[in-house]
Structure formats: C-alpha cells, structure tokens
C-alpha cells in the first residue's frame with residue numbers, strides 16, 4: 001500500500017499535469033474561481049478526506065483531536081473495502097462528515113442553516129475535487 005506522502009505526490013502531480021493540459025487547450029480554466037474551488041476540494045480529498053480514514057493512518061492523524069469524529073467511521077468500515085470503492089467511497093465519507101457538521105451546527109444554533117449560503121455549482125465542483133482525489137488514491141492503491 002503506498003504511503004500517505006506517495007499518495008499526495010501522485011495526486012498533486014496528476015492534478016498539475018491535467019491542469020496544464022486543460023490550460024493549454026483552453027478548457028474549463030477560463031473560470032479561475034471554479035478552478036480554485038476544484039483545487040480546494042482536491043486538496044481536502046487528498047490530505048484529509050481520504051479512503052485511508054478507515055485505519056490508523058497519517059491521514060487520520062492529521063485531523064488532530066478532531067480525529068475522534070472519524071472513529072465511528074473506522075469501526076463501521078473495514079479497511080480497503082467499501083471505503084475504497086471508487087464510486088461511492090467518497091460520497092459516503094462526505095455524507096458522514098456533513099451529517100456531523102450539521103449536527104454540531106444544530107446543537108450550537110438550535111436550527112439548521114435556513115438557506116443555501118453557497119451556490120450549488122460551487123458545492124458540486126468542490127465535491128468533484130474530493131471525488132477525483134479519492135479516485136486517484138484508489139487507482140494508486142490498485143497499482144501497488
């Protein structure tokens with residue numbers, strides 16, 4: 001299994017190469033704001049919300065004390081199985097942490113956010129970045 005840093009280097013190299021190719025062909029990067037949001041999602045998906053949150057990994061240690069949020073996830077998902085599913089692995093992780101964040105928000109403010117404060121397009125692009133990073137992680141795991 002490739003190390004945390006091997007995954008990071010691989011992911012960022014692929015992101016860089018694809019960005020250069022897209023830039024050269026004038027596709028997508030015409031909107032720098034969306035590109036930045038995609039990059040932010042990709043960063044979160046590479047460094048924090050990775051498939052290896054199902055074990056005592058470097059990724060989970062990077063959460064610091066907030067690692068406690070991922071303990072139920074670790075107990076629920078056996079390493080290398082559904083957490084490493086290329087289609088729904090990332091979706092499950094994003095839903096899991098979103099429910100916790102919404103729960104904390106509710107406990108603090110006694111209500112849920114009344115309206116979407118962020119454009120759905122930005123949310124979609126951000127999630128795409130996370131899912132792309134997770135997919136690359138799974139591809140690299142499969143190769144080594």
Ligand SMILES: [Zn+2]
Pocket residue numbers: 001051052084137141
């Ligand atoms: Zn892995």
